[in-house]
Amino acid sequence: MKKLILLFIIAALSTNAQNIEIVPLETNSAGDDFAPFLTRNKSELYITAEKSGRQYLFVSKSGDMNWQSLSQLGRDVNSGTQNGSVAITPDGQYMVFAAYEHDEDGFGRTDLYSARKVDGEWTDIENLGVAINSPYWDSNPTITSDGRTLYFSSDRPGGKGNADIYVSTRTREGWTKAKPIAILNSPEDDLTPHIAYDNETFTFASNRAGGEGGFDIYFSRVKNGVYEQPQNAGSPINTSANEYSYFIITNSDQAYFSSDRTGGKGALDIYQATPNPHEPNAIVNVIGTVTDELSGDMLGADVIITNLNTGEEIGVMRSDDEDGEYNVVLIPGDEYSLTAEREGYLFHSERFSIENTEEGYDIRKDIKLTPIGSGRTNLLVFFDFDKFTLQDISIPELQRIVRFMNKNPDLSISLEGHTDDRGDDAYNKNLSQQRANSVKEYLVENGIDDTRIKTVGYGESKPLMNEQTEEARAMNRRVEMVIIPAN
């Protein structure tokens, strides 16, 4: 009887094993290779690798995710005795990494630092500060796609014991004091948290009891600050060896993770798992370039995405100084505004919707900025139907105009109101004039000299699109800001 039961258990375990292909990366070495991080467009893979007993950050670049050679990041980042475990925002401009005995002062032991990409190089290193770091070991950062929530591991007292997972959010005043996530943590070591770009799908490693042995990968999800009870990822992701750093690849069925299982090149190696059993929600990647409309030069500019349904500013990022590229991850099913600002240029604003999708896809939105001195831009201001009262959702854009006017005190502008083709010409002309006046009134109330602002109502006389579709009419209903040349 006993023998039959044993066979039944073995059979049950076998049928529960997932059919996942585990393949080591070509970049693995005889030393430790771990903490994989794949950036926007999947064109750069950052890893942490051991070299002569020290850990350094490396990057591999490829157009087709065929990772071959590694380049070590510069000394600005890699000046510590140990450096690595990186998280980068989707725009590729801001990095959080961990370092032990870095040249930049810390609070004791391993700390978290930030870096910015300037002219293609990671530099401008700063310690994340006392809200995040402690005199203890603080490492393994991961950051949400909007750059606003940071997760990391720390062995400071106050958790459940040993190393625990902590969370902090970014406000205008800076990072909030990090707090442990009780439901995820255990009395053992809980390391390498990772949040996927959908800001919900969560993974981490732990050597708590009840796993396959050593450190195992655990899956969870988070929504509105509530975390699901973590589940062991099971075999073949987990083995009796150690598994860490489970990284979910956006809009794909693959993941990377680190393991020191037998059969690798030695020590920790990075593996690719296909399919990833812990699928994230589909996300939409909005990518584009910011360029000078006249010269075509690539520009680094501040790009701001706002959810128009909630009014929440989803992300503020900067397009790359060298190639002008920006990237932001958005959740389908909402309406958004996109603005781009740069000193010396007229800002750009537009709105767009992202339909629900199960697949995830990329949207391309290239932005052309016009140098100050001439040009026009469409303003993201909203009015109720047949009214000229500004909706509250217009306030961010109106504030943007106020800042722009204050930064350029010699400029004068013309606010031009337009309507679609429905209704009486004279009525539309009057409505468009009144809408332009509403915008002027807001600006004057916020300190802009009214002699710098002209208003014109064009009604339906200057459409952008001549079609009579709802989309065309929506485009035609607008208020534009036009720079009045100095002469």
Place this chain on the structure above:
Amino acid sequence: MKAYLLLFFLLLFYFSSAQEDVLRPKGKPQSELTNTYSKDASKFSIGFEVGGNYNMFSQDLTWNPPLENSIFAVTESGSGISPYFGVFFDMDFTQIFGFHAKLQYNTISYGNSGEGFVDCTTFDEFGFISDIRLANSEFEYQENYSYLNLELYAKINFTNEFFALFGPTIYIPASDVESEITQRSLDSECFFFEDPNDPANTQVSELNTTITDDLEYTRIGLGLTLGYKFYINENVYLAPQLHYHYMLTALNENTTIVDDTQALNVYSSQLTAENITANHLRLSVALGFDIMGGM
């Protein structure tokens, strides 16, 4: 020497536990430390080193029969500073252990001065001895010589910057010993004779003598070094180091001479010098260039 060894092993114990890293708060498990050190990524360094010795000479002097206030008593000890320079080769086998070798041109210099009594013979205007007594005089000596040092060390890395070296040092003679001796009379009525055959006419109050002798013996010592690397860039570092060299072999064989500096007033005495040695405390700066294998 015992104190230095104790400090060395205490530091070794403190620093040899696994260092934390960005993945694990307690670092890599000890069992994996040597297994995973990558030969593909092994590192060696070459470079230059310059520094200064603080030399500490000593010998045990015995007079038979005992002779008090001999001017030679000052030669019981001596100290001095001298420079050295050389090249080095450094290689790490694992994260903690490695090998270090130095080849140096090492100058040794030390001396001392002190007072004692010597026979003083005074002469009248006719050149006849008028008085014999003891007079106070000063004896000063300086010895200079050089070696070619070959130093072979086991290296221990406490951290990636802080290291220690321990091992044998071989001192190969590279010059003669030059001894500069100065004797000064502190008694206005007593003088030294430049020509003992014509003492009355060759009186001087200060007598300088230079003696050159063979530096015969290759010496073996033990060296202990503590150093710290300051990286200028990824592959170049400056490493100030503090060394102590304890010589296991004597500077010279035991020597016996006749001390007749007070023979006229007291007696001649047999002076034996034993345990003749010179140890060295050194401070140096090395300029090192890391040469690593690729990943």
